[in-house]
Amino acid sequence: MSADVAVSLAVLVGVVALSDVIRRPLCGLLAGTSMRAYAAELVSTFQLCCCTHELQLLSEVGVVPAGVSLTLTYLAAVTHGLTFRGATGNPIGTLAHAYRARISGVSALLRIACQFAAARAARAAVQVIWGRGLSGLHARHALSGFRCASAIRAPLHAAACVELACAFAVQTAVTHARGLRDRYRVHATAAVITSVVCAGGSVTGAVFNPALAFSTLFGCTGSSTAEYCVVYWVGPLLARFCHSSCRNGVLCADLRQSVSSVTIGRHEEEVRHQQHVTGRAQTTRRRQLYVTFFPPVDCxxxxxxxxxxxxxxxxxxxxxxxxxxxxxxxxxxxxxxx
Missing domain, CATH: 1.20.5 (Single alpha-helices involved in coiled-coils or other helix-helix interfaces)
Known part of the structure; x- marks a missing residue:
């Protein structure tokens, strides 16, 4: 393993450790208040963006092979899932909570504002770290003025569709893995994220997170801000709409099936009750006829x-x-x- 990779891994571990050291006491101090959620979103989004910046630098320069890059992506996703403490770090996830009425609209807007603020702070923080020249990779990137290229390598509509598909796959995986235990849910979600990055990374970078795209891609040469908004903001939003529509359709179908099952069950119960009443009446009538033709003898x-x-x-x-x-x-x- 080269020195550049070792330094980058040390930076990743340091960012995660520092974020967790700040997040734990801060969330404990603000426990029971609404500020806890905002603090968790700030620190968690900062951690996510800083780690993604470092991983993106490693993969773009080509210091590590594709397999190692995907392994690091998987490990980073697992680490984020275990340390976020209920934060989403994604405006689309926050809008989903507001859509399900788990949080209010004002709270959702404040959380999204915290996420974008943390994304901007993460971009400034990694530039400071790279400016230190801890490795040759960091020094070369600092000398280039932290220049980055656009990750959109397809027509605009195709790139937006790729981001839509990536976001839809991840949101569906998160929804279906919600009933699993934490240790299984985190790995299942991380596996889906890694697969999506492998599939769509060569086309758009497979970001599927507006705040993360704002931190890592906005301002890179090769595409305009409007194109970035269409691909990395509109695409995930449409994915959220499609996912909610499909989920509501499935729920409505399940509800109709449940209502039909209850109606059929009640009808069958009424039929059985009517048959029981009819049978008792017929038995009583037979007894009356028997008594009429064969009266009992008292002897x-x-x-x-x-x-x-x-x-x-x-x-x-x-x-x-x-x-x-x-x-x-x-x-x-x-x-x-x-």
């Missing part, structure tokens, strides 16, 4: 059995008399006492 069981016994003995004696008359005497089972 003693012992008397019935005694009468049956006498009848049986009588029939036996009668048969014995008939046999005696025929010349074959038989013993009569009926005693004299009977």
């Amino acid at each position: 003693n069981l012992k008397k019935v059995m005694a009468i049956s016994g006498h009848f049986i003995r009588y029939k036996s004696c009668q048969k014995a008399v008939q046999n005696y008359s025929a010349g074959v005497p038989k013993l009569c089972p009926l005693r004299a006492t009977d």
Whole structure:
């Protein structure tokens, strides 16, 4: 590993550590107040933009291979997900929270203002770090006046569509990974971000974050500010609109299916109840008819059995008399006492 890469990795670790040292006590001090969210957005967006500046410098100059650059992107995404403490660092994510009524419109605008302020501060901070000349890469970049080139390498409409697709993929992944545990959700989201950067990085840089684009790309030569706004602001906004529309459509379909299931269930329950009532009525009617044609006899069981016994003995004696008359005497089972 070259000295330039080692210095860049040290800068990344230092930025993350410094941001976390500032964020933890600041969020703890402002806990329970609305200022905590603004402080978290400031520090987290600053961390995100500084790390992206350093990674972009490494990848553009070509000091590291593409595979190593993607690995660093994945590790940076995991680190951001574990340290942001509820902050989004993305105006599109903040607008999504406002759309779902999780935060108010005023709060969303204040958070977006904090994100863009942190993005501008991060750009100034990395220029100060690069101006120190900690590595040959930093010194050469400082001598060039921190010059950067546009990442748009396609027609305007195609570039906007690429950013739209990248933002839509990431927002969908974040939505579906929300129910996972934090340790799984962070890695799943980081994997999707890395895949999107690999797919669209050669066309637009795959930024899909207006504040991050404002910090890293606005002012670079090769494209105008209006083109940057169309690609990196309008594209993610349209992705947010498409994602919300699709999600609402799915929710409406699920709601209709649930209502239909409840209606069908109630109808089936009513039919079963009606069949049960009809069956009971038919059973009652059969009992009434049986009682009408076969009325019950109120008698003693012992008397019935005694009468049956006498009848049986009588029939036996009668048969014995008939046999005696025929010349074959038989013993009569009926005693004299009977």
